[in-house]
Amino acid sequence: MRNETIAIHAGYEPEATTHAVAVPIYQTAAYAFDSADHGAALFNLEAEGFRYSRIANPTSAVLEKRIAQLEGGVGALAVATGQAALHFAFVNVADHGGNIVSVPQLYGTTHTLLSHILPRQGIIGRFAESDQPDAIAKLIDENTRAVFAETIGNPAGNVCDIEALARIAHAHGVPLIVDNTVATPILLKPFDYGADIAVHSLTKFLGGHGTTLGGAIVDSGNFPWAKHADRFPAYNKPDASYHGLVYAERFGRTAYIERARSVYQRTMGSVLSPFNAFLLLQGIETVALRMERHVENARKVAEFLRKDSRVAWVNYTGFPDSPYYPLVQKYLDGNASSLFTFGIKGGMEAGKTFYDALKLITRLVNIGDAKSLACHPASTTHRQMSAEQQRTAGVLPETIRLSIGIEHVSDIIEDIDQALEKACPSARLQAAE
Numbered sequence: 001m002r003n004e005t006i007a008i009h010a011g012y013e014p015e016a017t018t019h020a021v022a023v024p025i026y027q028t029a030a031y032a033f034d035s036a037d038h039g040a041a042l043f044n045l046e047a048e049g050f051r052y053s054r055i056a057n058p059t060s061a062v063l064e065k066r067i068a069q070l071e072g073g074v075g076a077l078a079v080a081t082g083q084a085a086l087h088f089a090f091v092n093v094a095d096h097g098g099n100i101v102s103v104p105q106l107y108g109t110t111h112t113l114l115s116h117i118l119p120r121q122g123i124i125g126r127f128a129e130s131d132q133p134d135a136i137a138k139l140i141d142e143n144t145r146a147v148f149a150e151t152i153g154n155p156a157g158n159v160c161d162i163e164a165l166a167r168i169a170h171a172h173g174v175p176l177i178v179d180n181t182v183a184t185p186i187l188l189k190p191f192d193y194g195a196d197i198a199v200h201s202l203t204k205f206l207g208g209h210g211t212t213l214g215g216a217i218v219d220s221g222n223f224p225w226a227k228h229a230d231r232f233p234a235y236n237k238p239d240a241s242y243h244g245l246v247y248a249e250r251f252g253r254t255a256y257i258e259r260a261r262s263v264y265q266r267t268m269g270s271v272l273s274p275f276n277a278f279l280l281l282q283g284i285e286t287v288a289l290r291m292e293r294h295v296e297n298a299r300k301v302a303e304f305l306r307k308d309s310r311v312a313w314v315n316y317t318g319f320p321d322s323p324y325y326p327l328v329q330k331y332l333d334g335n336a337s338s339l340f341t342f343g344i345k346g347g348m349e350a351g352k353t354f355y356d357a358l359k360l361i362t363r364l365v366n367i368g369d370a371k372s373l374a375c376h377p378a379s380t381t382h383r384q385m386s387a388e389q390q391r392t393a394g395v396l397p398e399t400i401r402l403s404i405g406i407e408h409v410s411d412i413i414e415d416i417d418q419a420l421e422k423a424c425p426s427a428r429l430q431a432a433e
């Protein structure tokens with residue numbers, strides 16, 4: 001099946017008892033056992049079924065199957081937020097200590113997780129100087145447990161060379177974990193290029209309406225955990241917390257995602273509510289259609305900004321002179337992201353006046369809504385970073401990040417035009433002269 005069809009049908013057929021066509025919301029904490037033996041078989045992971053909604057829930061299970069199929073993976077785990085998904089994704093490879101080698105262009109909170117929070121738990125985030133494969137290679141050592149990148153960086157908009165990063169990670173015997181939130185599997189399927197694990201904030205383009213937080217981890221099933229037994233003892237030695245289970249032996253290709261569920265979802269929670277799973281499923285039904293319009297509108301807005309004399313720079317990877325343009329062709333089939341940044345003439349002050357003058361475009365910290373959104377990263381999402389860290393993450397004091405929605409593009413452009421007019425009227429006059 002193709003994306004559009006998977007997004008609407010995968011993981012669910014009208015269920016046997018009521019024949020409900022929409023995915024039912026199973027608002028239940030627990031599930032009845034037929035017998036003591038049945039309960040034991042469920043706990044032993046020998047029988048298929050549900051026992052308690054912290055571990056799995058039928059509504060969330062449909063969402064998991066749908067996302068796994070969209071990504072071309074062998075399984076997925078849905079969790080409460082994108083950050084919970086990232087946390088579980090990292091600790092699930094590095095909970096015996098070690099380091100994660102990352103590109104520097106990350107969503108601010110993920111940067112904080114790797115640079116401040118995980119180190120307190122013995123997992124060190126190592127940031128490369130750039131997203132170039134040789135910069136990543138330099139930092140990998142015997143304690144590395146994964147390479148990490150956002151397929152499209154938020155907010156830098158950089159497109160990572162997934163194939164090259166996967167090659168380097170695999171040459172060192174570690175998996176490549178990617179955050180595919182901004183691209184979505186509609187624009188890019190990282191497993192086709194060798195990534196091993198994909199993580200999502202479902203809050204963004206996949207959910208698509210800015211109503212519901214959610215996250216997911218997807219397992220490609222391709223990383224050979226048993227081959228790298230010394231580096232990943234958690235997959236290859238009996239797990240005392242689960243009556244001696246050896247994950248790689250027992251689950252083979254689904255070892256990573258089963259361990260994420262059995263170890264982290266089971267003991268730490270971060271559960272997605274069934275109602276939120278339902279809402280996210282509604283959003284996902286239209287994701288392919290929406291992404292087309294997001295991409296198209298963004299291209300027109302970026303072209304408008306680039307021609308405008310009040311604008312100092314536009315960082316849009318769909319322009320042929322962007323250093324990422326060849327990667328946009330290779331990985332995104334020419335569909336540059338609707339998330340991009342620009343700076344207006346007059347620096348920080350003019351940027352703030354522009355931001356405050358927006359009427360249709362919402363001022364907030366979110367991306368991937370049907371609505372057009374704007375953010376000033378230096379004062380919000382990236383404010384915990386030093387100026388130098390902000391710069392390597394692609395954030396300047398005047399940077400405005402746009403997430404272009406699916407409204408009529410003329411309305412979006414008219415709003416930007418009137419806000420630019422308030423921020424730098426003299427530039428307009430100069431242009432007219």
Ligand SMILES: Cc1ncc(COP(=O)(O)O)c(C=O)c1O
Nearest residue numbers: 081082083107154181201203214
């Ligand atoms: C690329 C990326 N990953 C992860 C997250 C975190 O997602 P959530 O807000 O669902 O926890 C975000 C949030 O903006 C994001 O932009």
